[in-house]
Amino acid sequence: MVTPTPSPVILSQDELKKIAAYKAVEFVESGMVLGLGTGSTAKHAIDRIAELLRIGKLKNIVGIPTSSITHEQAVSLGIPLSDLNAHPILDLAIDGADEVDPQMNLVKGRGGSLLREKMVEAASKKFIVIVDESKLVSHLGGTGLAMPVEIVPFCWEFTLRRLEMLFIEAGCVGKLRVVRESSEPYVTDNGNYIIDLYFKSDMGDLKEASDAILRLAGVVEHGMFLDMATTVIVAGKLGVFVTNK
Ligand SMILES: O=C[C@H](O)[C@H](O)[C@H](O)COP(=O)(O)O
Incomplete structure (x- = not known):
């Protein structure tokens, strides 16, 4: 009898984004001041942070949102928020990107939030970028996209x-x-x-x-974020890869 070979699980782009986001949240510790990114990938990270706060695995997190939409999401999930005036130095920011080159330079802002993202992420001691593998490019601006x-x-x-x-x-x-x-x-x-x-x-x-x-x-x-990311987490068909600067 021939045993059927299990077919590989094909994950959707959104599932890959979620995997990268959840991996990034493993780096979050209680008491941190956190930059909360914007977009469909960052949204998964914020959901996960809220879940860990709810079940008590994380405590005393202060979030600094990078857009009004992220502000709304965080408020709806009960994440305590502040701003750069009160917290000019952040421990960690987590955000998605539109393009990531081999030097970890980014294009961001196709969702329109680049200014607040850059202000918050430039003020963070660590900046983790979370992407699915479709965002990897050999050089920025070379994809024909904005x-x-x-x-x-x-x-x-x-x-x-x-x-x-x-x-x-x-x-x-x-x-x-x-x-x-x-x-x-x-x-x-x-x-x-x-x-x-x-x-x-x-x-x-x-x-x-x-x-x-x-x-x-x-x-x-x-929307070019040059030399800002300290870690890039990429989720793809072959798994999750974490690269540190
Ligand atoms: O303005 C939007 C932000 O820079 C997003 O982080 C970027 O567009 C990536 O978004 P998404 O995670 O939805 O692909």
Whole structure:
């Protein structure tokens, strides 16, 4: 008799996100001040933190949310919250990412929360990034997907053109992010707009690109998180991989 070989379990992208998120929460200790990220992956981590608080495995956690939506989720789950004014140094932040390169540089902000995320995560002693393997890239901006830049609404078309001109050789095209249902500009938690930059070819040196974008008056922040992650947790078909800086 032939014993059937068990077919490999195919996990959905959301299940992989949850695995990475739960792994990250293993690094959370009672008494920590925690940066709570934004997005579908970070949401799993926040659910798990709330569950561990509820059953008493974690105690005295203070969360610093990175968006109004995360704030709402944490409040609904009863996680005690504070802000950067009261807690300027965090023990740990956990958040997802849109792209992760081999040097652990990130693109974030396709969900629109890049500014508060960068403020909170830059203030954290440790920053764990949680992703499923689809987020791994060989270089940032090379996927043909958006690299978001938060800008002030004033004369946004002018700022969009200036951003495109910075990367003319990389065939950069900028698009104002709009709300799908209304076609109105998408407005961030900070009252700003987002320009999504699309590159036809490599944007070049990331630090130079970052500095050039930030030098433009009208730009508030961009979605490249360079040299910020201290740990990346990747969940994929072959398992969960934890890489430390
Ligand atoms: O603005 C959104 C954030 O940067 C998210 O962390 C990022 O977009 C990843 O989101 P998700 O976990 O939903 O893929």
